Amino acid sequence: MYTNILTTQGNGISTITINRPSKLNALNKETIQELHAAFRVADLDHDTKVIIVTGSGDKAFVAGADISEFSDFSVNEGGQLAAKGQELLFDYVANLSTPVIAAVNGFALGGGLELAMAAHFRIASANAKMGLPEVSLGVIPGYGGTQRLPQLIGKGRAMEMIMTAGMIDANQALQFGLVNHVTSSEELIALAEKIAGKIQRNSSVAISAAITAVNAGYKDGVNGFTTEIEQFGNCFGTEDFKEGTTAFLEKRKANFPGK
Numbered sequence: 001m002y003t004n005i006l007t008t009q010g011n012g013i014s015t016i017t018i019n020r021p022s023k024l025n026a027l028n029k030e031t032i033q034e035l036h037a038a039f040r041v042a043d044l045d046h047d048t049k050v051i052i053v054t055g056s057g058d059k060a061f062v063a064g065a066d067i068s069e070f071s072d073f074s075v076n077e078g079g080q081l082a083a084k085g086q087e088l089l090f091d092y093v094a095n096l097s098t099p100v101i102a103a104v105n106g107f108a109l110g111g112g113l114e115l116a117m118a119a120h121f122r123i124a125s126a127n128a129k130m131g132l133p134e135v136s137l138g139v140i141p142g143y144g145g146t147q148r149l150p151q152l153i154g155k156g157r158a159m160e161m162i163m164t165a166g167m168i169d170a171n172q173a174l175q176f177g178l179v180n181h182v183t184s185s186e187e188l189i190a191l192a193e194k195i196a197g198k199i200q201r202n203s204s205v206a207i208s209a210a211i212t213a214v215n216a217g218y219k220d221g222v223n224g225f226t227t228e229i230e231q232f233g234n235c236f237g238t239e240d241f242k243e244g245t246t247a248f249l250e251k252r253k254a255n256f257p258g259k
């Protein structure tokens with residue numbers, strides 16, 4: 001069905017694997033479109049409670065946007081490239097109502113790190129290397145990197161990473177808070193699935209309300225506290241809320257309908 005990605009679904013988890021290993025999983029236009037479609041399908045699937053995004057092979061998560069596709073672009077085409085990419089993939093993933101975990105299994109550079117940062121959180125294999133090398137190509141990060149990297153690791157560290165175009169290793173990323181956990185390559189997906197398992201025990205409706213509230217704090221002209229109040233109030237109208245509170249009072253495990 002897809003040319004550049006693989007998808008699997010089971011046990012409440014949809015896994016989307018970027019699969020262009022000969023190009024270190026670089027994001028060309030077609031891959032971005034396929035990723036948009038796959039994230040959309042997974043988000044609409046009632047049985048999917050968590051989405052894991054990773055790269056195929058053991059060398060790269062994604063080594064960036066496909067440089068061969070934009071090297072002759074004009075100013076206008078460059079702007080369009082960033083706008084379209086943010087709309088289809090990066091902002092789309094960040095605002096998805098289903099939690100997205102990026103399992104960074106090697107190089108996550110440029111658009112690759114930007115995709116990992118658009119996910120709701122990240123874990124990495126010990127061999128992962130992360131960076132925004134765009135200024136070494138005469139361009140800047142265009143898929144949200146200048147915004148999300150400072151949000152995640154602080155302005156000074158982000159400025160240094162962007163200006164030097166350098167890479168940090170998994171342990172440095174862990175220390176910076178860019179990734180939440182580091183493990184071996186072999187155990188990376190198992191760790192992502194273990195975390196996904198913990199997420200799945202909770203109300204998916206409440207989780208998507210929490211994503212909306214957390215993201216609101218990073219949006220211009222939106223008051224995160226106001227959004228939190230609205231989302232909090234909405235939870236009281238859900239079946240999940242009735243089940244969660246009833247189960248607690250009845251001293252049993254909640255069995256959330258996800259509504």
Ligand code: COA
Nearest residue numbers: 022023024026063064065066067068107109110111133134
């Ligand atoms: N766009 C297009 N092709 C890419 C790519 C990208 N971002 N990253 C890697 N590739 C391709 C290479 O051109 C090469 O293709 P080829 O075999 O047809 O020549 C293949 O993937 C393997 O990459 P290679 O450079 O040979 O691997 P390496 O182990 O020597 O180096 C990197 C790995 C990640 C350091 C190097 O590939 C690199 O610097 N990539 C570009 C990173 C970047 O600047 N990304 C930001 C883009 S905005």
